[in-house]
Amino acid sequence: MEAHEHRLQVPRTARYYQLGELATAHQLFVVCHGYGQLASYFIRHFRLAVDHVPGTVVVAPEGLSRFYLQGNGGRVGATWMTSEDRLTEIEDFSAYLDTLLHQLRAACPADVEVTVLGFSQGATTVSRWLLRSRFTPVHLVLWAGTFPNDVDPAAAAALLARIPRLTVVCGDSDSYLPEERVNEQLALLRQLGAQPHMIWFEGRHEMKPPILHQLAQQ
Template identity: 60%
Template sequence: MAEHHLLVARRARYHQLGQLSARTRRVWLVCHGYGQLAQYFIRHFAFLAEADPDTVVVAPEGLSRFYLDGTSGRVGASWMTRDDRLHEIEDHVNFLNQLTGQLLAACPPEVEITVLGFSQGTATVSRWLAQATFRPAHLILWAGGFPPDLPAVAAHALLHGLRLSVVAGTADEYIDAEKLQAQLEQLRQLGGSPIVATFAGRHELNRELLARLAAK
């Protein structure tokens, strides 16, 4: 038996807060974690767009959706699994590149872009930005790691000189202090200069810390 692949067109979903225009000064691109949906994830960032009409928040959604419990009820999305992962990664990179090309075409050239990945989304945004056609002003890796399989040359080109924040809750059930330190060391070895930000919380976002990161 031989496995084959066929490239097809399909619809990708994203949600947006605010309107892009010549006045837009800041764009936040935020990628959710495993089992989440963009329409709910983006609500955590609504206060940024509400406080500043020149800020737009965009939340792409993973291309794979599934029922979170059994065969009905709540639905979540995933960026990838271990099955056919290289093609899933390629599909998401193409989706995010096409999306940002469309978004940036509607913004002034000097627009400031912040990219945030949460949990599973941290690996997604890292792999994507290593192949993206633009460079963000700020990369935030929140409650997740940098992909260890990203080629060192590509990782160094992305991380060197980049404003990079690594965020974790002090009670995160997936990232303890040892894992956090290992992640920081990995990023430094790849040429990054990560700034660590923690908060009293678990595997979740934190509005107060988000506001501080946005204000810097």
């Protein structure tokens, strides 16, 4: 007898970290980590921006799936999605991020501006989320990651047309995203009607707090 696949929606607890006070926020950064990272470590890169740009708040949600990075113990990382049951995971994290954002904005001043930033796998994550969401940020930052190329071009073009600012950030020695792939990504975004601002830095597949500081100042 063949087994039949079913779906069951269940409540679960998601974790996120926050720097800064929502009640006095002028700008809110929602930042999504890369594959195998944890939000508690990822958010540390943003301390410089929060400490030196008044009114800046950073919130780092964590992927819903965790795993041991090596073997059966030791360091733990999180992921937003894998190839297994991928579409369901995308719908789940999109609903999660929508729920979180609604809660955060309710606690902020009405005129708070929201920037969405994704690093590595997080760049694809936030892109897929925004394609499903009614929310549009004032600034989308794709850091060492890509906008998905397997989505409906009309929906992608409509989303990118609504976002006032789009920034792509990458290291000049990033083995995961070499210059050739970055140029392909820029070409895709322009084909979809976007006008991305490109920032190169000296480094690899990593975050750079001084650049995050600059983004917060803008």
